[in-house]
Amino acid sequence: MENRKSVKLFAADLDGTLLNDQKELPEGMNDVLRQLKKNQIAFAACTGRQITNAIHALKGISEDYYLIAENGSIITHGEEVLKSVTMSRADIERIVSFVHTMPNAACMLSGSKSFYADAWGMSYLNQLPYAKYFLIREVEDLFSVDDPICKITLCDLDDPIKDAATIMKPLAEDYEVSPSGDSWIDINVKGVHKGAGIRFLQQYLGISKAETIVIGDSGNDVPMFHEGYAYAMKNAAPAVQKQADEVTELDNNHAGALQIINTLTEGL
Numbered sequence: 001m002e003n004r005k006s007v008k009l010f011a012a013d014l015d016g017t018l019l020n021d022q023k024e025l026p027e028g029m030n031d032v033l034r035q036l037k038k039n040q041i042a043f044a045a046c047t048g049r050q051i052t053n054a055i056h057a058l059k060g061i062s063e064d065y066y067l068i069a070e071n072g073s074i075i076t077h078g079e080e081v082l083k084s085v086t087m088s089r090a091d092i093e094r095i096v097s098f099v100h101t102m103p104n105a106a107c108m109l110s111g112s113k114s115f116y117a118d119a120w121g122m123s124y125l126n127q128l129p130y131a132k133y134f135l136i137r138e139v140e141d142l143f144s145v146d147d148p149i150c151k152i153t154l155c156d157l158d159d160p161i162k163d164a165a166t167i168m169k170p171l172a173e174d175y176e177v178s179p180s181g182d183s184w185i186d187i188n189v190k191g192v193h194k195g196a197g198i199r200f201l202q203q204y205l206g207i208s209k210a211e212t213i214v215i216g217d218s219g220n221d222v223p224m225f226h227e228g229y230a231y232a233m234k235n236a237a238p239a240v241q242k243q244a245d246e247v248t249e250l251d252n253n254h255a256g257a258l259q260i261i262n263t264l265t266e267g268l
Contacts, residue, residue: 007041007264008211011068011198011224012257014047014057015181016217017233019252023133025060026255033063035265042205044068046194048151048186048220050110051076053135070110071178071188071220072197073150083200084112085192086148095152095171095187096142102167105156105185108136111147118142124155128183154185161219161239179219186220195223202227213264215248215257216240231260 012018019025036043044066047054054069067076075083087095092109099107106121114137117125122138125131139145156163160179168177168185176188194216202212212228214221217236222243224230232244235251250256 006211007213008207009042009044009202009205009213009228010036010261011044011046011201011212011214011228012261013194013216013218013221014045014049014054016235016252017215017221018045018257019057020255021130021253023057023130025058026258028255028258029061030063032258032261032265033061033065036261037064039265041265042066042201042207044198044201046197046214046216046221046224047071048153048180048184048194050115050135051112051150053115056135057133066201068194068197068201070150071176071186072192072194072200073110073188074112075197075200082204083197084148084150085189086150087152087189091175091189092149092152093143095175098171099152099154102154102156102163104158105154105163107142108153108155109142109145109147109149110151110153111145111149113147115153116142116145116147121155124157127157128155150188152187153180154187155183156185157183160185161237164219178223181218193223194221195225195227198224198227213260215260216244217252231257233257 046068048071051069073085106124108121109116164179164185176193180186214224214228215231217233230244232241234248248256
């Protein structure tokens with residue numbers, strides 16, 4: 001990006017982008033956010049994670065930031081909820097029933113209070129070494145969860161990219177279906193995705209697309225690539241990298257996202 005002084009908003013994904021593989025924030029994150037605030041530049045963490053899991057992942061941040069969680073279903077600034085979109089009971093029943101027909105997948109519900117999984121879902125999550133980083137509440141029946149549901153997430157141990165485009169096609173007409181990482185497929189209300197979340201925040205803050213930098217690594221990050229100058233992480237899949245304007249020099253285990261922010265704000 002040539003005109004660095006025009007940047008007013010940095011938006012970065014969490015898993016595979018801002019966080020390393022141990023789910024840790026890069027060293028110096030608070031210093032960077034402090035410098036952004038000094039220069040009146042906003043920062044937004046953008047994630048498909050359930051809201052309490054997202055906040056938990058960012059607990060090391062003491063500086064001001066915006067949070068686009070659940071792929072844009074919930075947008076917050078500190079304690080203030082700026083936007084919230086939930087699924088209807090009919091949506092939940094339709095999607096969960098559909099997933100039960102899939103050969104090697106289980107679904108979890110993202111609510112305002114927790115991330116919910118039944119015994120079938122827990123059996124899948126327990127096969128993933130990084131699932132220990134998630135705050136999960138096991139329930140007997142997903143249909144009985146009494147909590148507004150923002151998003152449904154599938155743990156797909158086959159091929160989430162392929163399955164999202166094939167098996168999930170009957171749902172894609174009515175919902176946002178996007179692969180996330182190496183084992184996940186996210187399902188949101190139609191029109192709700194990270195790109196829409198970025199647009200909402202731009203309008204809320206009075207910031208243009210030309211003043212926005214977005215950084216991500218996964219399929220659910222691609223919609224936000226269209227809402228600013230986009231960097232794909234070095235560790236992103238080639239198909240994701242092709243959708244971005246540039247690729248970072250460093251991966252998520254070497255603070256590649258933070259390097260971009262530092263480079264673009266140097267000398268401001």
